[in-house]
Amino acid sequence: MLNDPVAIWPLSLSSVRLKKISPQDCSSSIGIVDCRLDANTHGDGCPTNRKCDMVNLFNLEKKYADDMVAHARTEAPNECCGILAGKDERVIKLYRTTNTEHSPYRYKIDPVQMLAIYEEIQKNKWKLLGVYHSHTHTEAYPSATDIKSIVFPESIYFIVSLSNPDQAIIRGFHITEDNISEVELRIIETQR
Ligand SMILES: [Zn+2]
Numbered sequence: 001m002l003n004d005p006v007a008i009w010p011l012s013l014s015s016v017r018l019k020k021i022s023p024q025d026c027s028s029s030i031g032i033v034d035c036r037l038d039a040n041t042h043g044d045g046c047p048t049n050r051k052c053d054m055v056n057l058f059n060l061e062k063k064y065a066d067d068m069v070a071h072a073r074t075e076a077p078n079e080c081c082g083i084l085a086g087k088d089e090r091v092i093k094l095y096r097t098t099n100t101e102h103s104p105y106r107y108k109i110d111p112v113q114m115l116a117i118y119e120e121i122q123k124n125k126w127k128l129l130g131v132y133h134s135h136t137h138t139e140a141y142p143s144a145t146d147i148k149s150i151v152f153p154e155s156i157y158f159i160v161s162l163s164n165p166d167q168a169i170i171r172g173f174h175i176t177e178d179n180i181s182e183v184e185l186r187i188i189e190t191q192r
Helices: 023-029 062-075 113-122 144-148
Strands: 057-061 079-085 090-097 129-135 156-161 169-176 179-188
Touching: 023 062, 057 062, 057 090, 062 079, 062 090, 062 113, 062 179, 079 113, 079 179, 113 129, 129 169, 144 156
Parallel strands: 057 179, 129 156
Antiparallel strands: 079 090, 079 129, 156 169, 169 179
């Protein structure tokens, strides 16, 4: 059920609902995105042995989840946006970026900031793990505009929904032009 919330704020770790991608979802991604992830990370019964870059479980430290929600609340009613970078599927740095659209309905990451972030990622041999933005009035699910404006199909697109202002929800997706698959988000305690 794609409508299940994944992470609800205020967060109690036990309230995090986990979502597994079905084998069908992961096989339907094959061929659209270059697939290089170890087949073991696909769920049981995944019909492919090909390697795939796409992860279907992502451990997100609570401090980054909190920061995304705080950023969304700061920018509301406009959408916020930002980047998560790191290594080995672990976030090392969150970048808050400017939404040059300054709009409650869409976002565009400031290209000058994006370039600087990209250079830092390259310099540190990190990966661009995720792109996040907020939906201030709608659910945490990719809109038609979001799907059209995908720039990094290998990254996870995180969406923070403030449609219930007291209870933010974060979900993560792999998005390509013709496929959306939800990533299972596991919120973990901040690691030192
Ligand atoms: Zn959106």
